[in-house]
Amino acid sequence: MRIDTDQPVRLADYQPTAFAIDTVHLIFRLEADRTEVTAVLKVHARDARDAGPPLVLDGDGLKLKRVSLDGAVLDPADYTATPDMLSIHTIPDRPFELAIETTLDPESNTKLMGLYRSNGTWCTQCEAEGFRCITYFLDRPDVLSVYTVRIEAPAALAPVLLSNGNLAEDGLLEDGRHYAVWHDPWPKPCYLFALVAGDLAAVKDSFTTRSGKAVELGIYVEHGNEDRVAYAMDALKRSMRWDEEVFGLEYDLDVFNIVAVSDFNMGAMENKGLNIFNDKYVLASPDVATDQDYAGIEGVIAHEYFHNWTGNRITCRDWFQLCLKEGLTVFRDQEFSSDMRSRPVKRIADVRTLRSQQFPEDGGPLAHPVRPEVYKEINNFYTATVYEKGAEVIRMLKTLIGDDAFKAGMDLYFKRHDGDAATIEDFIVCFAETSGRDLSGFSRWYSQAGTPTVEVTEHYDAAARRYRLTFVQTVPPTPGQAVKAPAVIPVRFGLVGSNGADMGYDSASGAEVRGDVVVLTEKHHEVVFEGVAEKPVPSLFRQFSAPVKPQIAMPPSDLTFLMRHDRDAFNRWQSASTLAMTMLIAGSHTARNGGDPQVDGSYLDALCDTVGDNRLDPAFRALMLAIPGENDVAREIGENVDPDAIAIAHRAVKAALGSRLAPVLEAALAEAGNTGPYSPDAANAGRRSLVNASIDLLAATGRAEALQRAADHYAGASNMTDRVAALSTLVHRNAPGAEAALNTFIERYGDVPLVVDKWLSIQATAPSPATLDRVKALTEHPLFSFGNPNRTRALVWSFANMNPTQFARPDGEGFLFVAVAVRLLDDRNPQVAARLMTSFRSWRSYEPGRRTRAEAALKRIAEKASLSRDVSDILERTLA
Ligand code: B3K
Numbered sequence: 001m002r003i004d005t006d007q008p009v010r011l012a013d014y015q016p017t018a019f020a021i022d023t024v025h026l027i028f029r030l031e032a033d034r035t036e037v038t039a040v041l042k043v044h045a046r047d048a049r050d051a052g053p054p055l056v057l058d059g060d061g062l063k064l065k066r067v068s069l070d071g072a073v074l075d076p077a078d079y080t081a082t083p084d085m086l087s088i089h090t091i092p093d094r095p096f097e098l099a100i101e102t103t104l105d106p107e108s109n110t111k112l113m114g115l116y117r118s119n120g121t122w123c124t125q126c127e128a129e130g131f132r133c134i135t136y137f138l139d140r141p142d143v144l145s146v147y148t149v150r151i152e153a154p155a156a157l158a159p160v161l162l163s164n165g166n167l168a169e170d171g172l173l174e175d176g177r178h179y180a181v182w183h184d185p186w187p188k189p190c191y192l193f194a195l196v197a198g199d200l201a202a203v204k205d206s207f208t209t210r211s212g213k214a215v216e217l218g219i220y221v222e223h224g225n226e227d228r229v230a231y232a233m234d235a236l237k238r239s240m241r242w243d244e245e246v247f248g249l250e251y252d253l254d255v256f257n258i259v260a261v262s263d264f265n266m267g268a269m270e271n272k273g274l275n276i277f278n279d280k281y282v283l284a285s286p287d288v289a290t291d292q293d294y295a296g297i298e299g300v301i302a303h304e305y306f307h308n309w310t311g312n313r314i315t316c317r318d319w320f321q322l323c324l325k326e327g328l329t330v331f332r333d334q335e336f337s338s339d340m341r342s343r344p345v346k347r348i349a350d351v352r353t354l355r356s357q358q359f360p361e362d363g364g365p366l367a368h369p370v371r372p373e374v375y376k377e378i379n380n381f382y383t384a385t386v387y388e389k390g391a392e393v394i395r396m397l398k399t400l401i402g403d404d405a406f407k408a409g410m411d412l413y414f415k416r417h418d419g420d421a422a423t424i425e426d427f428i429v430c431f432a433e434t435s436g437r438d439l440s441g442f443s444r445w446y447s448q449a450g451t452p453t454v455e456v457t458e459h460y461d462a463a464a465r466r467y468r469l470t471f472v473q474t475v476p477p478t479p480g481q482a483v484k485a486p487a488v489i490p491v492r493f494g495l496v497g498s499n500g501a502d503m504g505y506d507s508a509s510g511a512e513v514r515g516d517v518v519v520l521t522e523k524h525h526e527v528v529f530e531g532v533a534e535k536p537v538p539s540l541f542r543q544f545s546a547p548v549k550p551q552i553a554m555p556p557s558d559l560t561f562l563m564r565h566d567r568d569a570f571n572r573w574q575s576a577s578t579l580a581m582t583m584l585i586a587g588s589h590t591a592r593n594g595g596d597p598q599v600d601g602s603y604l605d606a607l608c609d610t611v612g613d614n615r616l617d618p619a620f621r622a623l624m625l626a627i628p629g630e631n632d633v634a635r636e637i638g639e640n641v642d643p644d645a646i647a648i649a650h651r652a653v654k655a656a657l658g659s660r661l662a663p664v665l666e667a668a669l670a671e672a673g674n675t676g677p678y679s680p681d682a683a684n685a686g687r688r689s690l691v692n693a694s695i696d697l698l699a700a701t702g703r704a705e706a707l708q709r710a711a712d713h714y715a716g717a718s719n720m721t722d723r724v725a726a727l728s729t730l731v732h733r734n735a736p737g738a739e740a741a742l743n744t745f746i747e748r749y750g751d752v753p754l755v756v757d758k759w760l761s762i763q764a765t766a767p768s769p770a771t772l773d774r775v776k777a778l779t780e781h782p783l784f785s786f787g788n789p790n791r792t793r794a795l796v797w798s799f800a801n802m803n804p805t806q807f808a809r810p811d812g813e814g815f816l817f818v819a820v821a822v823r824l825l826d827d828r829n830p831q832v833a834a835r836l837m838t839s840f841r842s843w844r845s846y847e848p849g850r851r852t853r854a855e856a857a858l859k860r861i862a863e864k865a866s867l868s869r870d871v872s873d874i875l876e877r878t879l880a
């Protein structure tokens, strides 16, 4: 591994820049084989006394052609230029204009940062530090400028020329070239700059804001995909309306454009007025997209649109404040999807994501606070902690101060900080003011990493009609943070009586109780309820009111009672999940000792009652059938993990569910089986999820007729949701006909890359010892390419993260394969490589044999002569 000489960046060292850049005038001359960029910056010293120091601009791999100051070309003696830095030695003591000319080679840009080409289309990605790959600049979010962008390109190669803001001018040039000038009146940091040029099809629509402003909407896609953008367009219009209605926020430019590209490192990017998307989050039609894809599109379109206010109009002072825009915007998109769909179903889905993505991060070597205090490579901090836990913190804030104070706080934040590069402190103080509460304890959620555990015990005194709940919280140590202070934890609760309804009480003392929320602020807290008529069953952390691990010693009969009766849908589901988890853990230990895992009959009975209750939402019933995944069980076990034993237990529980629930599943199939013509709405999708969960559980019994039913479901599928669900059941159970189905699938969809991804990941996640060889062979398949992030995620990331037994094969070959892929990818695209590298984050929790092999694989990566900062940062922390 190269010796890492990069100094970490620390929040504590923040200093504003000495210089401000008021306007940026960019000229791009795009040609087939290279691009020339001229950046004209109007600069002034923020404080005249600071005008002395040299102006030092960031670069990344740049080739400088020329630099001029106030129109005069500078002599090389007047500046120092390296690919990564431009320092102008002498600065006039008045505002001045700096013109910088650089030459780029977008064609060979495989990192997909800065300006690159995707299937011939020129496009950009500048967050976090990609603008410095285009020109020298003060590449940090607290430098806000007004941009004007002129793009010149061959008209045949790039009939479409787009940038941020509104179109100011366009026209023809000589030699078959043309140009467009875009102006964005809103000052913005350079990470929000974007440019797109290419031969794209446009689908147009319009939106009138509530104050009557007409906005032209455009979605640009590769030719042939025009008929797959209707859902994204509809989601955009619904997002725009929702943000007006719920947050009072209107759109602020004449145009809003979205471009879908097929090579993109993440999901999408919120560039001002010109969102650039991974095409996975734009393109959909029933023949190629699943219900999950539709829901993903709706959520990501909303998320990027919502950034227009939370991120763009109010941006971040520095990258440590990333959660200020990301956590808040995730919260906003979750709320939007809850309003568009079913709130409890969305909540359960979000909590499952949090537990599967964020909890392992928080519990492993990569743990960091929601607002980190130090980083080496900022791109490694676009994490589930910043995004998902960041959203949970906002949700807790709302629970804690109540809806009205929360809304008033949001309004105040927009009013006070519009146009600012703000901090978490700026944000929190708005809510402290509107709620009148001291939020200093609550703010610890931003600075302390680790998932708190909350142990709860109860005591009922029948004679005194007194009920007591005792809470003891522990925030575990995490890298760099050995000692933790107690967190402020809102516990939404109900005391459920024997009739299944919530009981009242006369008074509560001890910890603060506000309505149905207990607020824990101490390590040890007690609440005493007086006047409680009978021993209640406690329903705690309703709606998952805090991102913690509750440990409540409840008899299984209380949990089955809540499964049947809790008026909080989340806790009905949670109770089932808790019971299943207990069985899965016990079953794993039994399997490890060579025994047969057992399944509790009372759990199966309660599950029959809920899944069989056709008054309940089918999507919710499908979630009741979804037992915790193997990775969830591994995380709960936490140490000495044997994925094979977990898999045995998992299969046993699923098979028991399939047998015992068969009549209920058959009834569900009869009831929901005919979903009629495809529509991606939540109700229709919910019925399909119940059908597909039922077919999969029946197939888990291994019975021939159940496998045949899956095969028939595949053959008769009229939409992609059913087709991939059935294909996955067939392949993962190694059913007869699985190979033939894989072949018919790829024959039919080989020319649709996003569907090829489904084919790749179904194979990569098959829990069979033959999978690794198959995955290796697929890396050579003509439809696969390490150059495309979606293909790589579908095959290699899925293998590493969604195939626990094969990634962690006892012979270590799964680890080694992923390690070799990280090495290979690192030369091409460090961000994708670093993301794949995080698959090893829980390596220390394996049993000793696998742990040794995982370490050996990590060392294989470390042996590589040169590693990117991205990968070496993750590697160092993983091995620390
Ligand atoms: N803000 C972008 C993510 C940028 C990632 C940079 N490595 C997408 C989003 O969160 O909306």
Ligand code: ZN
Pocket: 303, 307, 325, 326, 329
């Ligand atoms: Zn975002």
